[in-house]
Amino acid sequence: MEFFNDIVGGENPLKPSLFELIAQEQLRDLLQPALKYVLSVFAQRYPRYLLRIVNRHEEFYALIMLFVERHYLRQHNASFSENFYGLKRRRRPLFETERAKAAVGGIFPEENLRRREVWCSLLLLVGLPYIRAKAQDYFEDLGGGIDSDLIDDAGGRQIRALTEETWRGRWRRLYKKLYPWLNMGFEHWLLIYNVAYLFEKTPYYRPWLSWIGVDLRRLGIDDYRAESLAAQRSSATTPPKSPFDTLRHIFRNSPRFLLDSLKLLLPTTIFFIKFLEWWYSPSSPARSLTLSSSPLGPSIPPPALLRPHPQGLKLDGRKYGKCPICGEGIKNATALPSGYVFCYRCAYEEVEKSGRCPVTLLPARVWQLRKVLV
Structure with a gap:
């Protein structure tokens, strides 16, 4: 400084x-x-x-x-x-x-x-x-x-x-x-x-x-x-006369050299830590490069949606954003373990009454309801 x-x-x-x-x-x-x-x-x-x-x-x-x-x-x-x-x-x-x-x-x-x-x-x-x-x-x-x-x-x-x-x-x-x-x-x-x-x-x-x-x-x-x-x-000291003198000189001066070099190591370490924090952040553009060349392969896609049961609730794929139970716009979106999304009130009442998903007829419990934050 x-x-x-x-x-x-x-x-x-x-x-x-x-x-x-x-x-x-x-x-x-x-x-x-x-x-x-x-x-x-x-x-x-x-x-x-x-x-x-x-x-x-x-x-x-x-x-x-x-x-x-x-x-x-x-x-x-x-x-x-x-x-x-x-x-x-x-x-x-x-x-x-x-x-x-x-x-x-x-x-x-x-x-x-x-x-x-x-x-x-x-x-x-x-x-x-x-x-x-x-x-x-x-x-x-x-x-x-x-x-x-x-x-x-x-x-x-x-x-x-x-x-x-x-x-x-x-x-x-x-x-x-x-x-x-x-x-x-x-x-x-x-x-x-x-x-x-x-x-x-x-x-x-x-x-x-x-x-x-x-x-x-x-x-x-x-x-x-x-x-x-x-x-x-x-630095102008006399050169060591034997290997033993060389080792003694190194061990004597290495702690002092390490402590004096902290002034240089500290900002370098801070820069390196901040660089790694940026590199592995989710918003980093470099993360896509690491994922594409990762030995583990690309990221795993989400699982496919379960098929509706023939005796379950019928779905209309053209009514996007509509609750399959009440037929209106989804209010307080809530997902069941099967992956289908309903209104919270509709899903809660259906699961509490029948104990299963109204579309796939798979078992479901009230504590398994998950709010969807959009």
């Missing part, structure tokens, strides 16, 4: 806009449901290996993001989504020296994140979303957000009887009442900081950034120059 660096706004062109910050947060929030969807699809095929991971998805995702975010914070001074949008975290100085920095150039070593800032950022990037997700799951397990009319009276009385007397039941009822208000207050708190950041009343768009003493900046030309120099130094 280097094009954001060309946006000059206000006195400091490296200060990101609120829209960039919200965009990187949305990207971070979309990673977990996307990973959960992919795991759920593969778990249907390999339930023995992946079903437990899907059931403990929050813990699995938090563990993965702990390694990913730790790598990006240590190597790039930014989280994964922040680095993807061309942002970085900076230890905020006591006094802003933008003019002096512009005159001297380069990156001040004091701006790099220390061990304390890295672990505090990890706690807020991984721990806080995990706690909020578990709190939401617990609220839903208690029946939060579900209309009481959707639960039958017997089930509701049983739940109230189990949770009315014990201290655990009282805590559950209290949590169920307080959680929506606490969650709403938390969201309003974040909204207030967003508005204050938008009108430049605070340099932090999130309150916890001020607690750990960091703010977010756009990557400047000095940052890209430093990254290119670091890449040149890593």
Whole structure:
């Protein structure tokens, strides 16, 4: 996202806009449901290996993001989504020296994140979303957000009887009442900081950034120059002297290479998933090509209509759209198991009285009636 660096706004062109910050947060929030969807699809095929991971998805995702975010914070001074949008975290100085920095150039070593800032950022990037997700799951397990009319009276009385007397039941009822208000207050708190950041009343768009003493900046030309120099130094290492050194070099650098390549793999994977979603959609023009060349052959045609019984109701093929029983236009079209369509009232009365289709005289039941949506 280097094009954001060309946006000059206000006195400091490296200060990101609120829209960039919200965009990187949305990207971070979309990673977990996307990973959960992919795991759920593969778990249907390999339930023995992946079903437990899907059931403990929050813990699995938090563990993965702990390694990913730790790598990006240590190597790039930014989280994964922040680095993807061309942002970085900076230890905020006591006094802003933008003019002096512009005159001297380069990156001040004091701006790099220390061990304390890295672990505090990890706690807020991984721990806080995990706690909020578990709190939401617990609220839903208690029946939060579900209309009481959707639960039958017997089930509701049983739940109230189990949770009315014990201290655990009282805590559950209290949590169920307080959680929506606490969650709403938390969201309003974040909204207030967003508005204050938008009108430049605070340099932090999130309150916890001020607690750990960091703010977010756009990557400047000095940052890209430093990254290119670091890449040149890593590529200019002495060649390995033996195959053992080669394997050790590969195993040492492969995790770092994999984590750094996520910036490229993520948009490629999203494009590939959207392409497959379009390719296999019913309205896709490419679906006709796959059906014509499918090894399973063309699609199966619908079965032929059953012949009328000689003693059954006579049909006139010229009266299309007319009910064979009442002879009028079909109202609330309903199909019988034999495939013939009648008015719902006519079909219901006929099947309830005789227990068979009036045309084919085949057995039919009331619960076998199917409404036809035209």
